[in-house]
Amino acid sequence: MASNDSDLYAIADFCLIPMGIGEPSVAEYIAECARILQRSGLKHQMHGYGTNLEGPWSEVSKAIHDCHAAVHAKGAPRVATDIRIGTRVDRDIAPGTGNESKLKRVQDILAKDVGA
Template sequence: MAVMEISVVPVGTGNPCVSEFVSYAYKILKEEGYNFQLTAMGVIVQGDVEELMALALKIHKRPFEKGALRVMTTIRIDERRDVNLTMDKKVKKLKENL
């Protein structure tokens, strides 16, 4: 299992507020039943790495459907093959070390 952090920034929307575009992309996660965490700067989601890459492409394309002229997407993926990696386990481990 892998954990992916994705941040989508629509550009060329004519408005400095992009929440309409970002929330439209976010709805994919809800529609498709992903286990995810919304953050102030993006979304963290877990799943199979190939599935996450396909999901990232869907999320990246979504603001264009709402009229964005440019979209900048940042993706970070953490994949471990020696343990079952989850968002909750990563946070729990961090808290244990605080």
């Protein structure tokens, strides 16, 4: 899936905000971005205030770029995005499991609290 062997595997969380659309709801714009992410083939999970996205850095960046382009094409004159991206090279991360394994580790720790 990586575009080259040196492409870092990235786990990102981003929040795309259409601006200047003159309405309080951004759902139609975010749905357009969701379509882009589905077509990208990258593992992603939308949540109330953003989206977790993971894959090769270049593909994650391209998907966020494509979301911007699609939201502009839908009529938003401005788009602002907050992005957090993490990478690691000390262990292999199976594609599509980065966010899940991070959550599972915390859940396993919390499960010990219940058993104590």
